[in-house]
Structures are given as C-alpha cells and as structure tokens.
Amino acid sequence: xxxxxxxxxxxxxxxxxxARRLYYWPYDLYDGxxxxxxxxxxxxxxxxxxxxxxxxxxxxMLEYFRTLAGLKPEHSVLDIGSGIGRIxxxxxxxxxxxxxxxxxxxxxxxxxxxxxxxSSRYPNFNFQHIDLDNDLYxxxxxxxxxxxxxxxxxxxDFVVLTSVFTHMLPSExxxxxxxxxxxxxxxxxxxxxFFIWNNESARGTEKNPAFTFPYxxxxxxxxxxxxxxxxxxxxxxxxxxxxxxxxxxxxATYYGFWPGRKKEECKDFQDIVIxxx
Ligand SMILES: C[S@@+](CC[C@H](N)C(=O)[O-])C[C@H]1O[C@@H](n2cnc3c(N)ncnc32)[C@H](O)[C@@H]1O
Numbered sequence: 001x002x003x004x005x006x007x008x009x010x011x012x013x014x015x016x017x018x019a020r021r022l023y024y025w026p027y028d029l030y031d032g033x034x035x036x037x038x039x040x041x042x043x044x045x046x047x048x049x050x051x052x053x054x055x056x057x058x059x060x061m062l063e064y065f066r067t068l069a070g071l072k073p074e075h076s077v078l079d080i081g082s083g084i085g086r087i088x089x090x091x092x093x094x095x096x097x098x099x100x101x102x103x104x105x106x107x108x109x110x111x112x113x114x115x116x117x118x119s120s121r122y123p124n125f126n127f128q129h130i131d132l133d134n135d136l137y138x139x140x141x142x143x144x145x146x147x148x149x150x151x152x153x154x155x156x157d158f159v160v161l162t163s164v165f166t167h168m169l170p171s172e173x174x175x176x177x178x179x180x181x182x183x184x185x186x187x188x189x190x191x192x193x194f195f196i197w198n199n200e201s202a203r204g205t206e207k208n209p210a211f212t213f214p215y216x217x218x219x220x221x222x223x224x225x226x227x228x229x230x231x232x233x234x235x236x237x238x239x240x241x242x243x244x245x246x247x248x249x250x251x252a253t254y255y256g257f258w259p260g261r262k263k264e265e266c267k268d269f270q271d272i273v274i275x276x277x
Contacts, residue, residue: 005210009227013138017109021045040092040121042084042113048137049083049110050163061162062090064267068252069191069274075157078149078183079103080176081164082127084110085118092122102151104128106144107137136167136229145171149179156183159190166195166270167229170220170242177246177275184277190248193270195233195258197221207260239273248275 011019024045031037031044047054065071073096079087082103091101101124105111111129118125128150133141159180165173180190195201197213197220205212213221213231219238223231234242243250251274257266 006224009136009224009230013136017048020048039117040085040089042117046109046113047084047086048107049086054086055089058086058090060268061087061160062094064272065158065160065191066094068254068267068272069158069189071158071189071191074098076100076155077102078151078156078159080159080161080180081105081167082110082114083107085114087160087162088114088118088125088127092118092125095124097124099124101125102128102156104130104150106130106132106134106141134167134229135227143172144168145175147175147179149183151183153182154185157185157188159184159188159192161190161192163193163270165192165234166231169228169232170234170238173234174242174246177242177248180275181247181277186277188277189251190275190277192273192275193256193268194239194273195231196236196239196253196255196271196273197233198236201233201255201259204259204261208258211258243273243275248277250274251276 008016008019024043028043028045037043041055071077073094075095076099077091077095079101082088082105088101088103095101103114104127108129111127114127119127130147131141132144132147134144168176184190195213213223213233215222215225219235221233222228240250254267254272255261256268256270256272257263258269
C-alpha cells in the first residue's frame, strides 16, 4: 500500500472529509469564481467516493449497465451506496418518466447533496440516508449485516453497487445479496463490482504492488487491518457460494485490471459481476 494511502486511512472518517475539502479548496474556489462549476457535478472537495474523472466514470458505468446488463429507460433502479451521485447523475438523462430511481447511502452529506441537486430537478430520483456502520466512511451506526432494505419485495428491475461491496465485510455482503434477491423482480439483474481473489489475481498483485491485500482472513482479504472497510477482496469460490445461497445466479464476470491485468483488455479497474434473480 502506498504511504499516502496509509496516512489517509489513519485519519478518522470526518477528518478525511476535511482533508479532502482543504486539499481541493483552491480548485473549487477557482471553478466557482470562474463560473465553470456545473450544478450537477459536486465540487471536487466533496467527492468522497474515490478519485478519477467523476463524470466520465459515471457515463462509462451507464454504458455498461445498458450493454452488459440490459438496463432500459423504463426500469426501476436501486443504487446501493449512492455516494454523491456518480451513478444517479448519468441516469437522470437515461431513465424516462416511467423509470424510477432509489438510492441509499450511509454518508449523510452525500445524500443531502444528491437531494438538493438531483431530486429537486428529477422528482423520480429519491435518496435516503441510512445510519449504518462503515469504518472507512463514518463512525458508528447500526450493523449492515442485519439491515432490511426499506423497499417492497420484487420492486426493482435493476440493482447497482459500484465500488460498494469492495468496502464491505462478508456478513454484510451476505445480507445485502439476500436483500437484493428479495427486492429484485424475477428476471431482474444486479450489476456489482468486487475485488475477486483467485489464483490469477493472487499472482497478478505482484505486478501492482501499490494495491495489495496482505491480510488473509480465510475467505476474504483486507488491505488494511485498522480500517477494515478500506478495501476488501473476496475469495472467488466463497463469493460464488454467497451468491448461490442468496438465491441469485451469476450471469457473467468481467475481471478488472486492479491486480495488474492489461488495462486495454479489461472493462474497469474493479471486477464486474452480473447477477440475475
Ligand atoms: C467508493 S464509494 C462508491 C459510491 C458510488 N457507488 C459511486 O460509484 O460513486 C462507496 C460508497 O459505499 C457507501 N457505503 C459503505 N457501506 C455501505 C453500506 N453498508 N450500505 C450502503 N452504502 C454503503 C459509502 O458511504 C460510499 O458512498
């Protein structure tokens, strides 16, 4: 793990937000003063959900939802770990007036931003804050391993989790897969990203020493033992078992370039898994 990443993880969650806000403050100030800020894109200092081109990544994901998992404009979509709108924003111009979007997240400031900037313009986009524990993103809250999603059975065509199961522990992922199965309609799909640990990724991590999972916990591995949700990799056989136990079927896996695979041969940094009910 890089030293900078290690230092960043050592800060309490609320300090990490402040550090980010301060680091990007001059850029955000410039964008604001020069009129370059797009109201539908959060200021850089508020994007707590990862680095990279926020807008381009969201659009790339939408392309994958359509082409790899059959998302349609009239679908009812659940975005778990909706963050600060990276997935919701491109969906606003894809879902039609019969489509529906629900998102939830454990970080209130992300949900608040999405409500203010997205729901106010697109009333069929709803965001909920759920106070669950996650040692990367916040301090305290209820256990996600027991959380019952606040939605009816069979009420979604499509469930998406981009870079969310990569920050959750096995008991939480097992519960979420069961809940996803419950809220999906028969035939509905789930698009989820993971770090999948298998013989190939284990060998491959030598090619990417800045991104490794040194702490072996049996059927999963951690990047950082102090901040367990920092990044979590799942043993592939164990993950398949969780998927099956939840009553879901794995349709496809698109392995990512995180363990040193050739970037041009991969869809994304993380592994993409398509599930079907
Ligand atoms: C790397 S960010 C990705 C956010 C968003 N999916 C995206 O692609 O921009 C991970 C998100 O998962 C959320 N999260 C962590 N644990 C969660 C949980 N148990 N339930 C729902 N969201 C969670 C975090 O608050 C954070 O917004």
